[in-house]
Amino acid sequence: MAAIELRNIVKVFSDKRRGRDLLTLDNINLDIEANDFVCLLGPSGCGKSTLLNIIAGFEQATSGRTLVGGKQVERPGSDRGVVFQQPTLMPWLTAIDNIAFHLKLKGVAKAERHDRAMEFIDLVGLRGFEHHHPSEMSGGMNQRVGIARALLMNPSVILMDEPFAALDAQTKLEMQEELVAIWQKRRCTIVFVTHSVDEALVLGNKIVVMTKRPGRIREAVNFDLPRPRDITSPEFNDAKRHVLSLIREESTRLAQAS
Amino acid sequence: MTSVTDVSPARPALRLTRAIQGLERLIVPALLIAGWEAFARSGVLPPALLPAPSAVLHALGDWVFGFDETTQTYSGHWLRDALASALRVFGGFALASLLGILAGVAIGWSRLFEKTLEPTLQMLRPIPPVSWIPLAIIWFGIADKPAIFLVFLGAFFPVLMNAIHGVKTVDHNLVRAGAMMGANGRQMLTDIVLPAALPSIFAGLRIAVGSAWMLTVTAEMVAVKSGLGYVLWDSYYFLRYDIVLAAMISIGLLGYLTDLGLKAIMARTLRWQQTTTVQGRAG
Numbered sequence: 001m002a003a004i005e006l007r008n009i010v011k012v013f014s015d016k017r018r019g020r021d022l023l024t025l026d027n028i029n030l031d032i033e034a035n036d037f038v039c040l041l042g043p044s045g046c047g048k049s050t051l052l053n054i055i056a057g058f059e060q061a062t063s064g065r066t067l068v069g070g071k072q073v074e075r076p077g078s079d080r081g082v083v084f085q086q087p088t089l090m091p092w093l094t095a096i097d098n099i100a101f102h103l104k105l106k107g108v109a110k111a112e113r114h115d116r117a118m119e120f121i122d123l124v125g126l127r128g129f130e131h132h133h134p135s136e137m138s139g140g141m142n143q144r145v146g147i148a149r150a151l152l153m154n155p156s157v158i159l160m161d162e163p164f165a166a167l168d169a170q171t172k173l174e175m176q177e178e179l180v181a182i183w184q185k186r187r188c189t190i191v192f193v194t195h196s197v198d199e200a201l202v203l204g205n206k207i208v209v210m211t212k213r214p215g216r217i218r219e220a221v222n223f224d225l226p227r228p229r230d231i232t233s234p235e236f237n238d239a240k241r242h243v244l245s246l247i248r249e250e251s252t253r254l255a256q257a258s
Numbered sequence: 259m260t261s262v263t264d265v266s267p268a269r270p271a272l273r274l275t276r277a278i279q280g281l282e283r284l285i286v287p288a289l290l291i292a293g294w295e296a297f298a299r300s301g302v303l304p305p306a307l308l309p310a311p312s313a314v315l316h317a318l319g320d321w322v323f324g325f326d327e328t329t330q331t332y333s334g335h336w337l338r339d340a341l342a343s344a345l346r347v348f349g350g351f352a353l354a355s356l357l358g359i360l361a362g363v364a365i366g367w368s369r370l371f372e373k374t375l376e377p378t379l380q381m382l383r384p385i386p387p388v389s390w391i392p393l394a395i396i397w398f399g400i401a402d403k404p405a406i407f408l409v410f411l412g413a414f415f416p417v418l419m420n421a422i423h424g425v426k427t428v429d430h431n432l433v434r435a436g437a438m439m440g441a442n443g444r445q446m447l448t449d450i451v452l453p454a455a456l457p458s459i460f461a462g463l464r465i466a467v468g469s470a471w472m473l474t475v476t477a478e479m480v481a482v483k484s485g486l487g488y489v490l491w492d493s494y495y496f497l498r499y500d501i502v503l504a505a506m507i508s509i510g511l512l513g514y515l516t517d518l519g520l521k522a523i524m525a526r527t528l529r530w531q532q533t534t535t536v537q538g539r540a541g
Contacts, residue, residue: 090432
């Protein structure tokens with residue numbers, strides 16, 4: 001049984017002001033195995049974030065079935081950790097309290113919450129900043145808190161919606177390396193949404209290329225280049241050429257259609 | 259974050275600078291009072307119509323300490339009057355805060371409450387608190403209750419409006435993050451929406467405490483026989499403008515002090531916000 005099963009997912013947004021419907025996701029079928037690092041790659045507006053939100057339970061598919069761990073997704077829950085594009089931390093809580101928020105909701109005592117959160121503070125390299133508020137930390141540090149917060153729940157899958165998009169190039173590289181290291185160490189299933197071909201190829205062992213609106217799956221590419229990946233190696237470039245050709249075909253097809 | 263001990267040799271100088279900075283606040287009031295004193299003494303207006311600040315201070319002093327009975331029956335009764343007013347203000351304000359936050363959060367969070375409760379409340383809002391006086395008297399008689407009721411009316415709507423606004427403008431991604439971490443309906447309100455709406459709620463409370471003091475005169479004019487507002491209105495009948503002004507100053511001062519207290523509570527509660535706002539720029 002796959003960790004995540006998407007069956008005939010269709011999502012239609014009804015644009016009430018203009019009185020028409022917008023087909024955003026058109027019949028998505030995808031199996032994601034446990035411990036996969038899957039990158040959903042596609043241009044803006046292709047519905048990749050919508051697909052992630054459907055898995056997270058934030059949005060409901062118009063039709064089709066979403067199963068996580070064999071169970072139908074009906075609402076958000078702590079079995080699916082989400083890392084948002086913006087860190088989306090509680091601004092009134094310190095780093096450690098943000099990371100341990102899930103435990104607070106479960107009624108765990110403060111001392112134990114902090115004990116357990118410290119492990120994740122160390123994991124994302126934030127020791128010394130545990131009592132800082134989000135406003136006192138950089139975007140990269142806040143995003144680390146966001147990742148630690150998702151990991152602490154020990155979810156079966158982690159859903160990430162372009163979490164590094166707002167970071168500078170150098171921080172982005174660091175965070176990508178750290179994420180891969182965490183994934184290797186903890187063996188979790190990650191679904192990572194991105195519009196960057198390089199990012200997808202650095203991170204994923206399965207790259208799902210999506211088409212422009214309405215979102216369909218163009219091709220799911222398995223990519224098992226050993227890590228750490230050398231982004232200048234011939235193998236990396238071969239894969240990149242292949243993914244780019246898929247995207248290019250897509251835009252040519254669209255150009256001819258219009 | 260820098261160590262405080264680094265600046266210790268310069269401390270006496272620092273203290274002097276602070277003292278001078280403290281004086282900045284007094285420049286405008288001092289100039290105003292000096293001008294007023296000069297104008298009152300010039301004799302353009304009869305002293306009964308515009309008492310000089312010195313006369314007002316004299317009246318206030320006697321009202322507070324009772325040294326020469328220039329304020330007659332009020333002499334030495336200031337504390338009692340101030341307490342009577344403060345009690346009504348805090349009673350009305352506390353009630354308004356409690357109900358305003360409850361109703362505001364309910365309306366802001368739930369469509370049902372928004373549809374059922376809000377139209378009625380918004381219709382009551384523009385009715386001036388003064389116009390409730392006749393009803394307040396027949397409902398509550400002549401005592402503290404109608405006064406507290408009027409103060410409540412003035413303070414309730416600012417709290418309500420700001421609480422609604424605060425809840426409605428909570429970032430929906432915070433709510434999603436809460437749901438992702440397993441918050442149930444009650445936790446969503448108490449652990450996410452309420453803290454996120456606090457800055458706005460506090461803004462409402464500060465407006466409300468001002469409105470509460472504003473209503474002391476109205477509330478005490480008719481319904482009661484004690485308090486700063488009552489003294490003000492009563493002195494007007496006897497053409498004692500010095501006492502009228504002394505009462506106005508007392509209300510202003512107490513209102514200012516209350517606001518300072520509320521601001522201190524707000525600064526403590528919202529410490530997390532300070533580094534991101536204009537208010538925190540000095541720190």
